[in-house]
Amino acid sequence: xxxxxxxxxxxxxxxxxxxxxxxxxxxxxxxxxxxxxxxxxxxxxxxxxxxxxxxxxxxxxxxxxxxxxxxxxxxxxxxxxxxxxxxxxxxxxxxxxxxxxxxxxxxxxxxxxxxxxxxxxxxxxxxxxxxxxxxxxxxxxxxxxxxxxxxxxxxxxxxxxxxxxxxxxxxxxxxxxxxxxxxxxxxxxxxxxxxxxxxxxxxxxxxxxxxxxxxxxxxxxxxxxxxxxxxxxxxxxxxxxxxxxxxxxxxxxxxxxxxxxxxxxxxxxxxxxxxxxxxxxxxxxxxxxxxxxxxxxxxxxxxxxxxxxxxxxxxxxxxxxxxxxxxxxxxxxxxxxxxxxxxxxxxxxxxxxxxxxxxxxxxxxxxxxxxxxxxxxxxxxxxxxxxxxxxxxxxxxxxxxxxxxxxxxxxxxxxxxxxxxxxxxxxxxxxxxxxxxxxxxxxxxxxxxxxxxxxxxxxxxxxxxxxxxxxxxxxxxxxxxxxxxxxxxxxxxxxxxxxx
Numbered sequence: 001x002x003x004x005x006x007x008x009x010x011x012x013x014x015x016x017x018x019x020x021x022x023x024x025x026x027x028x029x030x031x032x033x034x035x036x037x038x039x040x041x042x043x044x045x046x047x048x049x050x051x052x053x054x055x056x057x058x059x060x061x062x063x064x065x066x067x068x069x070x071x072x073x074x075x076x077x078x079x080x081x082x083x084x085x086x087x088x089x090x091x092x093x094x095x096x097x098x099x100x101x102x103x104x105x106x107x108x109x110x111x112x113x114x115x116x117x118x119x120x121x122x123x124x125x126x127x128x129x130x131x132x133x134x135x136x137x138x139x140x141x142x143x144x145x146x147x148x149x150x151x152x153x154x155x156x157x158x159x160x161x162x163x164x165x166x167x168x169x170x171x172x173x174x175x176x177x178x179x180x181x182x183x184x185x186x187x188x189x190x191x192x193x194x195x196x197x198x199x200x201x202x203x204x205x206x207x208x209x210x211x212x213x214x215x216x217x218x219x220x221x222x223x224x225x226x227x228x229x230x231x232x233x234x235x236x237x238x239x240x241x242x243x244x245x246x247x248x249x250x251x252x253x254x255x256x257x258x259x260x261x262x263x264x265x266x267x268x269x270x271x272x273x274x275x276x277x278x279x280x281x282x283x284x285x286x287x288x289x290x291x292x293x294x295x296x297x298x299x300x301x302x303x304x305x306x307x308x309x310x311x312x313x314x315x316x317x318x319x320x321x322x323x324x325x326x327x328x329x330x331x332x333x334x335x336x337x338x339x340x341x342x343x344x345x346x347x348x349x350x351x352x353x354x355x356x357x358x359x360x361x362x363x364x365x366x367x368x369x370x371x372x373x374x375x376x377x378x379x380x381x382x383x384x385x386x387x388x389x390x391x392x393x394x395x396x397x398x399x400x401x402x403x404x405x406x407x408x409x410x411x412x413x414x415x416x417x418x419x420x421x422x423x424x425x426x427x428x429x430x431x432x433x434x435x436x437x438x439x440x441x442x443x444x445x446x447x448x449x450x451x452x453x454x455x456x457x458x459x460x461x462x463x464x465x466x467x468x469x470x471x472x473x474x475x476x477x478x479x480x481x482x483x484x485x486x487x488x489x490x491x492x493x494x495x496x497x498x499x500x
Contacts, residue, residue: 041410041424043436044393046417047375051113051356052096056104057363064133065369065376066094066357068113069121070394074133079369079378082392085133093121095165098150100157105132108160108184110147114200115315115356116168116219116226119398119415122146126162128184139184143174148200148217154209158183161190161242163199163214168221171195177202177214179242191245196220197232201262206270210241213248213273213300215261219314228314229259229278237300252303254279254290264319266326267362271299274321274329274341278313293319293331293341306341307331320358322365330358334370336383351377351386354416373416390433399446403454409471411457413444419459420444421471439469440476 048070055063061078064085071086072094086092086109095114100106112123125142129135141147144164153159159181166175175198177191191199197218205211214237218230235248249255259278266272272295279290291310294303310317311333322328327340334355335344348355352374361367368379370386375394377386400412402424411421422436439447442461450456460466467478 041431042393042422043395043420043433044391045420045433045436045438046395046414047390047392048394048396048415048417049113049115049354049356049373050371050376050394051094051115053357053359053369053371053376054097054099055359055361055369056099058361058367059363060104062104063359063369064097064099064107065371065392066097066109067092067394068115069093069396072097072109072133073392073394079376079387079389082389084392085129086127086136089124089127089136089138091121091124093123095123095147096150098152098160100152101154103157106130106152106157107133108150108152109136110150110162110164112144112146112165114146114148114165116146116165116221116228117315118221118226120146120168122167126150126184137184139180140187141174141178143172144178144198145172145174146198148198149202151202151204151212154204160184161202161212161214162187163202165198165200165217165219166195168219171220175199177216177236177242177245190242191216191236193232193234194218196230200260203263203265206265206267210239212238212242213263213265214238214245215263217260219260226314229257229280231257233258233261235261235263235275235300248300251301252305253277253294256280256282256290260313260317262317262319264321264329266321267323269326272297272321272326272340273300274319274331275303276310276313276317276319276331277305278310278317293329293337295341307337307344309335309344316355318356318358320360323360323362324365330360334358347383348372348377348386351388352416398444401447401449403449404451405454409449409454411439411447411449411459413447413459413461416443418442418444419447419457419461421447421457439471440467 049068052066062076065073071092073082074085075082091111095112096110098108107129109127113120122145127136128139145167146165148165149163151161162178164175173195176189177199178187179190193216197216200217202214218232219228236245238245257280262276264274275294281287281289293307295306296303316333319331330336334347336347337344352372354373357371359369366382370377379386396415397412403409407425413419418438419440440459445460447459455471457469464481469476
């Protein structure tokens with residue numbers, strides 16, 4: 001089924017009063033509360049962060065989009081229309097999805113975003129669908145909170161590996177590399193490092209499913225810091241179908257502290273492998289780090305750093321190899337190389353930035369779908385041109401506000417997608433994307449309308465930038481940012497000495 005206008009307008013939700021009942025004092029009667037229901041007002045002008053895209057090989061036109069905070073969306077016509085297929089579960093934050101190679105109706109959804117920025121949402125386990133996403137069943141691993149990768153055995157759909165990162169803001173033992181051999185009824189922890197280090201990636205060898213590579217990542221956030229890397233990070237290999245694992249060290253890999261890493265095989269020649277690496281520089285080195293793209297030509301025995309580019313490893317680090325060309329590789333955010341990583345070019349010009357997902361059709365490498373902070377972009381010429389199907393609403397609002405006019409205007413700031421305003425209702429007809437408009441740029445954060453002059457909208461973006469827009473005249477005035485840091489510096493040394 002195609003998406004309907006109701007779904008195409010769903011992001012900011014407002015309550016409509018259907019049948020108000022008498023209220024005594026300040027207490028709301030149960031009947032009054034029951035009479036409230038959600039009404040869709042939009043917008044779908046912009047999409048939000050996408051964590052994964054998975055599709056069926058050509059000639060199928062079906063692919064799935066997993067959102068950081070918007071569930072799963074399915075298209076069966078190459079992206080023209082979409083419908084939500086993860087609406088009734090208790091979580092909507094996705095880390096990864098996977099389609100069983102031997103059964104295209106079997107879909108796995110790992111909840112809890114893995115791109116470990118400070119505003120991600122935890123998940124509630126792994127879900128399984130046996131009917132192409134129409135219905136879902138929770139299959140456990142609820143305490144893992146964030147799932148980085150799911151891999152389904154190429155021949156046996158009951159065998160599934162899950163790279164579980166674990167909690168972001170604290171330590172917990174429910175993390176590691178899990179395996180099921182009975183379709184998710186039971187799980188076995190086949191590789192556990194520590195209560196601080198989980199797993200973020202796992203891949204089958206394209207021609208021998210007994211060989212797998214996986215990466216562990218030690219990371220933790222606090223209110224004012226991110227610790228990405230530690231003794232628990234590493235590259236691991238199994239040659240017996242995941243029963244036992246050996247840590248891969250040396251052979252050209254950095255011997256310093258490692259952070260986030262993602263691994264990829266070249267499907268057409270799997271002796272060629274690539275590894276996105278976050279690694280500290282040796283003590284006393286003039287280099288800032290040993291980050292970059294590493295390549296192996298002997299199935300992971302030895303490695304060579306072929307490119308130093310690795311933008312914000314904790315947030316990106318994807319690496320995908322062209323199905324037909326082992327020297328064409330897509331990596332980080334977002335570059336591609338046609339000579340095994342030694343030189344690179346921009347992969348996605350005039351496309352929204354911050355890439356987290358790359359899906360290349362195994363049967364048609366010209367067909368590529370990218371996932372980024374602004375939704376998805378689809379190419380049918382190997383990345384030469386892109387189409388942005390801006391039709392499904394997964395924008396991530398940090399804040400919403402409303403004016404005092406009738407009907408009132410709703411405004412809000414979205415992650416990496418500006419601040420927008422739109423009507424709460426119209427005299428006739430549905431609210432559409434055309435009714436929404438941008439009032440300021442950047443990462444939209446807090447917005448607020450003047451209670452006496454609702455045409456005046458205050459908004460802010462990252463870095464403390466603030467301003468005021470006049471919706472009647474179109475004027476925009478920026479405010480000077482307050483300088484709290486200078487005042488704080490007078491006291492910070494004494495605070496450090498006296499604490500705790």
